[in-house]
Structure formats: C-alpha cells, structure tokens
Amino acid sequence: MGTDRLDEVLDAAYYCLTRYGVRRTTMDDIATAMGVSRSAVYQYVRSKDDAFRRLAGRLHEQALRRAREAAASDAPYPDRLHGVLAAKLGLVLQLAGDSPHAAELIDEKTRLFGDICTSFTADLRSLLTGLFTEAGTVAGVGPARAADICIALVVGLESAPDPRGLLPPATDALATGLLGTDARPDDSPHPPHSTP
Template identity: 35%
Template sequence: MPDRSESPAALPVDDANARVDQIADAALRLFARYGYKRSSMDDIAKEAGLAKATLYLHFKGKDDVFRAMLRLLARRVEARCREVVAMEAPFPEKLATLMRAHFGEAYASFGTGEHLVELKAVMTTVAARELADFERVFAGFVRQLLEQAEGRGEVLLSRLTIGVEDWIAGLIFAAAGAKLGTAPSCEDYGRRLGTIASVFAAAVTA
C-alpha cells in the first residue's frame, strides 16, 4: 500500500513539483541514453533514485513522464531564450543566438542524437500539444526580436514578400530540416542554425 505521506496531495505544492521535476530530469537523461522504448518505469525510478511506487503517485505511465520531461526542457529553454531577448546585440546575431538557445539546447539535451528519430516520433504521437507549445514559445520570442529590431530601424518588415508568421514558420521548418540525414554533432547543428539565421535575417535587414 502506498505511503500516504508520499502522495501528491500530502506534499506541499513546491515539494510535489520538485519531485515531478526530479523524475522528468531523470527521464530526460535516460531517454537520451537509451531511447524511449528501451527505458522502462523501473529504469526511470532507478535513475531518479526513487521507488517505482513513487513514480506512480505522480504519473500514470511512461507517456505522462515523457510529457513532463518535455515541459521541464521547455522551461529551461525558455529561460535561456529570455536572456537572449534581453541581451544587446545586432539583430542577425540575436536571431542566431536565439535559435541556438531554443533548438540547439533542446538538441544537445538528447545527447549524440542517436535516438532523435524515435524520440521525435514519440513527441508527435504522445506529446503533440507540448511540442506545439514549444514551437509557439519560440515564435513569440522571434516576434519580440523583430519588434525590437524594427523599433531600432535594423529591419524593415515591409521587405518581406510573405507574412511575418510565414517567415517565422520557415525558420522553424529550416531548423528541423537542419537535423535531417546523418545526425550532426551539436557543434555542427549550431553552425547550421547560425547559417539559417543569417539567411532569414538578410531578408528583413534594412
């Protein structure tokens, strides 16, 4: 029988959230190392240093853990992106840094990328909402950069022959495409993101 003192309802909210993050962080390490299918709830419990029963007090199953893992990663990436938006730098440099902070940080979190194809498939099947939220956050930060740059006279959005939303969507598609084929190293992926940012920035530079 589960220890009632361990139940989410019995824990203070901050402690319960910390426990969820502890499990999600362990899952992130495990999925990066072994992939989704090869990682069991037992494995996640061991990686987190918890009893398996404790996992089931917070999660129904591995899909729920996966979604929590993505939300944790998204919060970490979002915090880094906020730092980029606040920094002083020319628009092309900020855009490249933002792309590395968002897509590059997420890519690096999954290690060598050996399991990226499998994890991407899992994202689209069991965590489509979390994945959409992740991309929505990036789009919001890009809009902030554009507004900042336009206010300083760095960019002219009137130069675009497509809508701003389509331009941002193109950035997202290009970032995803930069991982196709043989999985690049984190450094190579970062360079590809920098090149993409340069090309897209040139389209709006005043």
C-alpha cells in the same frame, strides 16, 4: 510536491529514455535509476507517460526561456535572432547527441509529446514574429512570414552536417535578407555567436 524530488524523477526518466526509449522504459527502471522504490516514484508522477510528458515540457520550457532571453536582450537584431534560433537548434542537437531515443521528445507527430512540440514551435514563432515586428522587415515579407522562414531554416539545419557552424552565417543571411540591412557592416568584425 517537492520540486527537487520531481526533478530527480525527471532526470532518472531522461537517463532511462536515452538507454531504452519511451516504450521500453518502465516505472521500475526509473525507480532503479533513482535508487528508490517504484511506489516512491508514484508520489511525484502518475505514470511513465506522465513522467515523460513532464520531462518533454521541462526541456521545451528551458529552450523557450533561452529564446525569450535572447529576444529581449539589448543586443543588435542579428544577435537576438541568432539567440532565438540557437535555442531551438540547441534543444534538438542536445537530444540527438544524447541518444537516438531522446529525439522522441521533439517529434510533433507522437501521441505523447506532439502537443508540447507544437506549442513550443507556436511560441517560438510568436517570439520571432514579435522580434520582426519590432525590427521591421523588407517590403513583401511580413513579420509572421519572416518567422516562418527562420523556423524552416532551423528545421533544415537540424539534419545538416555541422549545424552549429552553419547557424551563424545562416542567421546573418536571414538578417540581411529579412531585415533589409547588412547583418555585419564590412568594417566591423564578426563577433562569435554563442553556440547552442
């Protein structure tokens, strides 16, 4: 199976998703968006549901890759923490910004994507737990609990006004509270965090 052609199918599925949603999109819609026949699309995916599951998997894997890169960097812990949280927030904001229908891809309660979303959150939690295990946490808050606090913060930011603007100071507050050190010493400038 050609991965370039599969990517084209998934890109076309995303295009249709943003316009019609999962339920209203048909294989004919995906084929039309690609400029091919429906039978050509079936060479790469088994069904519309298969196309959307693969699409959700691709988007979540891209976000997880960004989170892993941030966690593994040699940046200070507050910046690494910001990078991991920005990967999750960025995924949500991208999908919500593209279309209200795209939010279906990140809904843990849906039959079609729920397991992908749950697995992504579990992987993110594991990544954060490892980061806090490496960095150490304040007394009374273990690494897994610190990870849960971070995930809860990002989930809250997803529906807040100006979530991108709130993420840097929220990350700094988390780093100060969970790592037990000032995220930014008073004499150091506040470097701009990359935005999701």
